[in-house]
Amino acid sequence: KNEVEQSPQNLTAQEGEFITINCSYSVGISALHWLQQHPGGGIVSLFMLSSGKKKHGRLIATINIQEKHSSLHITASHPRDSAVYICAVGGSEKLVFGKGTKLTVNP
Amino acid sequence: NAGVTQTPKFQVLKTGQSMTLQCAQDMNHEYMSWYRQDPGMGLRLIHYSVGAGITDQGEVPNGYNVSRSTTEDFPLRLLSAAPSQTSVYFCASSWSGPRDEQYFGPGTRLTVT
Numbered sequence: 001k002n003e004v005e006q007s008p009q010n011l012t013a014q015e016g017e018f019i020t021i022n023c024s025y026s027v028g029i030s031a032l033h034w035l036q037q038h039p040g041g042g043i044v045s046l047f048m049l050s051s052g053k054k055k056h057g058r059l060i061a062t063i064n065i066q067e068k069h070s071s072l073h074i075t076a077s078h079p080r081d082s083a084v085y086i087c088a089v090g091g092s093e094k095l096v097f098g099k100g101t102k103l104t105v106n107p
Numbered sequence: 108n109a110g111v112t113q114t115p116k117f118q119v120l121k122t123g124q125s126m127t128l129q130c131a132q133d134m135n136h137e138y139m140s141w142y143r144q145d146p147g148m149g150l151r152l153i154h155y156s157v158g159a160g161i162t163d164q165g166e167v168p169n170g171y172n173v174s175r176s177t178t179e180d181f182p183l184r185l186l187s188a189a190p191s192q193t194s195v196y197f198c199a200s201s202w203s204g205p206r207d208e209q210y211f212g213p214g215t216r217l218t219v220t
Contacts, residue, residue, distance in 0.1 A: 004149075030205060030206045031205060031206045031207075033205075033208075033209060035209070035211075042197075042211055042212070042213045042214060043197060043199075043211040043214075044211070045208050045209050045210070045211075048206075048207070048208050048209075050206075086149070086150070088150070088209075090204070090205025090206060091205060092204070092205070093155065093157065093163070093204055093205065094152055094155065094165060094205060095140070095152065095205045095209070096152075097142075097149045097150040097151070098149060099147065099148065099149040100149060
């Protein structure tokens with residue numbers, strides 16, 4: 001069983017829709033990261049959280065430590081949000097990554 | 108600040124050749140790490156370092172060596188390239204480890220024929 005599971009694997013939405021990507025993990029963590037990777041591009045950190053909720057613009061990330069679950073929400077999605085979104089959980093010295101969720105937002 | 112830089116961007120090797128992927132950061136970060144990204148596999152940790160002179164193995168270390176003689180540089184050496192090492196390689200850094208924001212380099216696409 002993978003330590004980090006993301007769902008869905010692929011997601012197609014229409015511009016303006018509300019998007020939710022989920023991440024479940026099975027190990028104790030010190031922090032959870034949400035990352036974004038555009039096609040052919042590098043990897044950018046969106047959020048790092050260890051409790052509660054964070055918001056940057058149209059992106060919101062939440063984490064429930066007791067349930068070992070995090071969600072990434074995108075409000076009013078836009079075609080430029082099309083990317084792979086990656087969840088990673090951090091222990092004391094290592095990060096473990098989910099396989100990513102490929103999001104396509106159509107105009 | 109340049110952030111995290113990686114060279115080369117692309118490389119083609121023949122089986123059995125050796126090479127070094129370079130990674131440097133100018134943010135005075137203690138923690139540096141190397142990952143490989145393969146289709147359907149997600150990012151997997153190869154080696155990491157928590158400071159100059161200290162390195163440790165990750166999930167997939169076989170066939171790779173690292174050293175950390177300075178805070179800034181963390182090169183990854185392929186000793187004898189194999190087709191199974193065809194992948195995209197990312198270097199990352201952070202202040203002290205997984206509890207901090209991670210900064211990734213642009214990646215190196217390696218093909219071994």
